Amino acid sequence: xxxxQLLTYHLRTPKAAKAYGxxxxxxxxxxxxxxxxxxxxxxxxSQHNALIALVSYSSEVTPEITVTEYLxxxxxxxxRAGFDLNQIIRADVxxxxxxxxxxxx
Numbered sequence: 001x002x003x004x005q006l007l008t009y010h011l012r013t014p015k016a017a018k019a020y021g022x023x024x025x026x027x028x029x030x031x032x033x034x035x036x037x038x039x040x041x042x043x044x045x046s047q048h049n050a051l052i053a054l055v056s057y058s059s060e061v062t063p064e065i066t067v068t069e070y071l072x073x074x075x076x077x078x079x080r081a082g083f084d085l086n087q088i089i090r091a092d093v094x095x096x097x098x099x100x101x102x103x104x105x
Contacts, residue, residue, distance in 0.1 A: 002037075002056040003063055004096040009088060014048040016087035021051050023083055034069060035061040049089075063095070 011017040021041055028038045035058035044050040057063045 001059055001098070003059075004054065004056045004098065005063060006094040006096055007053045007055060008092040008094075009051045009053070010047075010090050010092070011049045011051070012087045012089060016084075017043065017049050017051050019083055020088065024051065024053060031055070034066050036066060 009017075009020060011020055021043065024038070024041050031038055037056050037058075039054040039056065042052045042054075044052060057066055
């Protein structure tokens with residue numbers, strides 16, 4: 001069974017949130033190589049500086065190790081070229097277990 005995660009990125013400005021949203025969209029394909037599937041990236045109507053992503057990990061990988069391996073990869077940093085990482089204040093991570101009635105498993 002896949003492991004799901006809700007990631008909330010808090011950025012300094014709405015402009016930074018929009019730019020980082022594009023970066024997330026651009027590297028969705030690269031995430032698949034690591035067993036990570038992005039189900040959606042969302043803007044918050046009440047928190048204009050926040051981005052929320054729903055991702056899942058294949059049952060063959062451990063999320064913590066997989067994320068570390070991906071972040072260490074040169075591909076991610078190349079895609080972030082020109083984006084000031086200091087614009088990210090923090091990222092909140094919440095692990096999710098699908099409820100039996102959930103449409104996404």
